[in-house]
Amino acid sequence: MPLPRDYSGQTCALARSMEIIGERWTLLIVRDAFYGVRRFGEFAAHLRLPRAVLTDRLTTLTAAEVLRRLPDTGRREVYTLTPKGVALWPAVRALTEWGDAFYAADAGPRRIFRHADDDAPVAADGRCTGCGAPVPVEDLLVTPGPGLAPAAEDDDPVTRALARPHRLLEPLPHVPLTPRSKRGSHS
Template sequence: MSPATTRPEALDWSMETCTIGRAMAVLGEKWTFVVLREVFNGVRRFADMREHTGMPRQVLTHRLASLVEHGVLRREPYQEPGARVRHEYRLTRKGFDLYPVLVAVKEWGDRYLAEPEGPPLIMTHRDCGAEIRTELHCADGHPVAENREVVPRPGPGARRR
């Protein structure tokens, strides 16, 4: 085989418009998903997040500000009696759309990193109580049984190098 026949076709395409790269610029720092986990689990106040995660104050401040700036979270004011106004953090539509990503990361962690007795958290369907799982389906509704069945192809926003 010559080197030209082994060259991946993906090398012919520019990564300037790669939405995976753009998403990771917003979400790729390790504490981002810890913050999202907290908000998805109902922990919305700064002090509660710090206590529950042990995250350094400066790191948490930066992560929350970045997620608000990118429209993933929004700040909602609240005030305890006799205290100054503070903010809690709520998911926006853009933030809620990350739920399948969080579930997929959790499933991967459960499969490869859980303690021998099992995962510390199980996510269930509110209506029936069955465990939630992520699955891939094509636009025609066919389930993707094996990840190797997925073929990346240039999309409408792709640009040749």
């Protein structure tokens, strides 16, 4: 019997938040949206989750107004973070830092966040280590860290794109998905 999606009897804000973002894969979808993933096929290829699960999670995030679905070329659609979704950045960043601190390989973090204005690293508190200013999410560069393995030729397009520095929230360059890349890779 599957677990229910709600926390009956729980009235705290954390329980209400978990009803939206607490299911398996959901935060990884949100993370990828920050990294610039926009298309259904790119989410599927990068995360390697069943398409039915991805559809369900995208539907939940769209209904909760964390993501919005917008028309793109032809019959395709893209997903972008709403202001409510962008407000999740501190939580996504904190969980990433926690994972780097306690579960990253000895090589170091997979990604480093830098201030786009001066290329200085951004501290865990969200301040630039160079100029000291708080850095809004749209001014963050995500760059490969020492723990990120070089992208392999057979990696999915999202993994390859994430191996290059780029601003958060900016769409990744569109790379057509091949049958091989549709299997995907975790990154």
